[in-house]
Amino acid sequence: MDTNKINELAKILRQNQLTKLDLTEGDSRIVLEAAGGRSVMVDIPVENVPVENTAEISAETVPVVDKAEEQSEAVEQRSPLVGTVYLAPQAGAESFVKAGDKVKKGDVLCIVESMKMFNNIEAELDGTIEAVCVDNGQIVEFGQTLVKILP
Structure with a gap:
């Protein structure tokens, strides 16, 4: 993964006030985490990395906001x-x-x-x-x- 792409991802992380960005591309995986106002970049080769299936979100995992809490x-x-x-x-x-x-x-x-x-x-x-x-x-x-x- 080239450094320009990594810098762009770090910029997206900061602009959107994200705390973590995890991206897998081919056989490379990059994880960016905000740490005290700076981004930490780690490039990890992908080897049997478990992938979460986000399509299977049940009603139990979706938080329900009570109207009393909102007010x-x-x-x-x-x-x-x-x-x-x-x-x-x-x-x-x-x-x-x-x-x-x-x-x-x-x-x-x-x-x-x-x-x-x-x-x-x-x-x-x-x-x-x-x-x-x-x-x-x-x-x-x-x-x-x-x-x-x-x-």
């Missing part, structure tokens, strides 16, 4: 970085927050581990936790909703 006034607290989210300070401990809990600005909602650094994610406003949108140990993307807070 909710909840503020989405988003992850400021990519990493692994922890909902409790240590294994077996009670979660920092759960749905229905009252929080004040600055209260710790969860921890996001990134590159061996543990980052406390604090509430941006006072309110009530409407929903915790991630699971303990889940890998989260930059900007992914962690919790919803009703002011």
Whole structure:
């Protein structure tokens, strides 16, 4: 694959604010991932790469958006970085927050581990936790909703 094509794909990735672009062409596969504002390019020869059949999407895999969720006034607290989210300070401990809990600005909602650094994610406003949108140990993307807070 020539470098001009790779540069064009990286440009498409940035312009569309995509986090990942995976392309197979002949016996070559290229994966571009956004990483902290730069694109990482990896050229991998194709050898028994499983291909997902996207034509077989069932109704169970399509998310259903509830009308109540659309009209909710909840503020989405988003992850400021990519990493692994922890909902409790240590294994077996009670979660920092759960749905229905009252929080004040600055209260710790969860921890996001990134590159061996543990980052406390604090509430941006006072309110009530409407929903915790991630699971303990889940890998989260930059900007992914962690919790919803009703002011």
